[in-house]
Amino acid sequence: MLFENQRAFAQSLDQQDPLHAFRHEFLFPQQNGIPFIYLCGNSLGLQPKTARSYVDQQLNNWENMAVEGWFEGDTPWMYYHKELKRLMGTIVGASAAEVCPMNTLTVNLHLLMVSFYRPTAGRFKIIMEAGAFPSDQYAIESQVRFHGYDPKDAIIEVAPRAGENTLSTADILAAIADNGEQIALVLFGGINYFTGQWFDMPAITQAGHAAGAVVGFDLAHAAGNVPVKLHDWDIDFACWCSYKYQNAGPGGISGIFVHEKHFSDTSLHRFAGWWGYNEQQRFKMEKGFIPEAGADGWQVSCTQVIPMALYHASLKIFEKAGFIEPLRKKSEQLTAYLCYIIGEVNKQLGFEQYKIITPATAEDRGAQVSIVAKHNAKEIFNALMAHHVLGDWREPNVIRLSPVPLYNSFEDVFLAGERLMTISKTIITHRN
Structure with missing residues (x-):
């Protein structure tokens, strides 16, 4: 699939996604009334609304x-x-x-x-x-x-x-x-x-x-x-x-x-x-x-x-x-789109600030993309949190992002990339 770094494109993928409605069966964390883009299901999955x-x-x-x-x-x-x-x-x-x-x-x-x-x-x-x-x-x-x-x-x-x-x-x-x-x-x-x-x-x-x-x-x-x-x-x-x-x-x-x-x-x-x-x-x-x-x-x-x-x-x-098979199909697309978006961030920065260490081939990875942030890694992770993108930090400089097909959307991935781009320009470009 040829991806586009456009919100409308991500939204079109969500409209075609037969699993998209399942995100409404989960509770997303919020801060000051603003929901997080939650990309940390590899550490703790979201609460189903039916759990209670x-x-x-x-x-x-x-x-x-x-x-x-x-x-x-x-x-x-x-x-x-x-x-x-x-x-x-x-x-x-x-x-x-x-x-x-x-x-x-x-x-x-x-x-x-x-x-x-x-x-x-x-x-x-x-x-x-x-x-x-x-x-x-x-x-x-x-x-x-x-x-x-x-x-x-x-x-x-x-x-x-x-x-x-x-x-x-x-x-x-x-x-x-x-x-x-x-x-x-x-x-x-x-x-x-x-x-x-x-x-x-x-x-x-x-x-x-x-x-x-x-x-x-x-x-x-x-x-x-x-x-x-x-x-x-x-x-x-x-x-x-x-x-x-x-x-x-x-x-x-x-x-x-x-x-x-x-x-x-x-x-x-x-x-x-x-x-x-x-x-x-x-x-x-x-x-x-x-x-x-x-x-x-x-x-x-x-x-x-x-x-x-x-x-x-x-x-x-x-x-x-439908258990795993339909979820896996969406998962492969989500991670591929996330890898593409990270590449677009690097392209706009003009250098490889974010190195993906997760396998490039879909059959060799799960619903996770791990990236090495080469400059200001922890500061960038903290800024993502402040901008309501919740991923996972691993020492010394790795950010794990996990788009889970049951509740994450392609728009989630786009918005996370957009905020990463803004943060990177502010922290890296202005300071180096």
């Missing part, structure tokens, strides 16, 4: 039924997680049995590594991306130490080549092949939080399995953002948060995936709890853990009703929108 009614329903159940709410009412809490499983599965390409809402992301990563990181004297290493989100780094380091290994020996980080910002798939596959006999686990993010690079998950999985390793993914920035097919790609396990692209509120409940091929493997270790016990026998209170079938058998504590209600509200909007 979903929570109120559960509060009313608590008020009117108290403890009987576990078994009575329209959504008995004992089974409420099952209301979400079909919707979750559709978003990540899995069956309802293979997913479960529970806990928070890093807790689930630890619980899944108990089952799927099983090092031996000869096969104990983990391959991961260099520059992964710190929670992943800390979790993997601590798991390695828990098993008696030094992270320097047990963790292999694949880094971008000199002078590059993103990882080469060839380098990832080569690292797996070169260390194959020693690898116990390949554990990557689906999308890198800093650059927005979407990794070739099927290729990584195939290479990991060919090397004899287990393969898992942290989908914090991928679930609800890009189309993933966890079951068909034969991924062993995955987990994700729900508060970014899935709009389930700050600290929202996490989700897990365990491939059905592992359901009957009784040799898998797990940290067990009452809620993961076989549902039909749970209230017998007997010794000897018997897991519930499927991913539900990895549950530990009882279900988190209020966080699930928030997640449920957003999942129903995804269902109404």
Whole structure:
């Protein structure tokens, strides 16, 4: 598509957008009565307008039924997680049995590594991306130490080549092949939080399995953002948060995936709890853990009703929108337009003030464009905030902008670029 740096052009794209009306199902933050252009869904998604009614329903159940709410009412809490499983599965390409809402992301990563990181004297290493989100780094380091290994020996980080910002798939596959006999686990993010690079998950999985390793993914920035097919790609396990692209509120409940091929493997270790016990026998209170079938058998504590209600509200909007495929189509156009607008800002400035470090090809990125601001970076970010453009700052000089297809418009992108241009001219041109 040939883009134009004109507001009328952006508005025409919005008029043709079959998803445009969904932005009216979300609440945008405001300051002094002026709404923000919100481009920070990669950090925290907006609140669905229906979220309050979903929570109120559960509060009313608590008020009117108290403890009987576990078994009575329209959504008995004992089974409420099952209301979400079909919707979750559709978003990540899995069956309802293979997913479960529970806990928070890093807790689930630890619980899944108990089952799927099983090092031996000869096969104990983990391959991961260099520059992964710190929670992943800390979790993997601590798991390695828990098993008696030094992270320097047990963790292999694949880094971008000199002078590059993103990882080469060839380098990832080569690292797996070169260390194959020693690898116990390949554990990557689906999308890198800093650059927005979407990794070739099927290729990584195939290479990991060919090397004899287990393969898992942290989908914090991928679930609800890009189309993933966890079951068909034969991924062993995955987990994700729900508060970014899935709009389930700050600290929202996490989700897990365990491939059905592992359901009957009784040799898998797990940290067990009452809620993961076989549902039909749970209230017998007997010794000897018997897991519930499927991913539900990895549950530990009882279900988190209020966080699930928030997640449920957003999942129903995804269902109404047609889930991921139509969203992805719009997302590719939004990010392409944003890249174009940033290029136009540089063109008007007469030099490359903003360097895009997110992959240029749509199939290699999610709903995010990360830019390096070469001069006055933090001052420019603060000025954007003052002009009601809310993105995300990352040290030392990166601004992440995330146009989310459920609620962002092409006009949002144009206006953000227009304000960036005005700010840049004021701060940079007048001072240098």
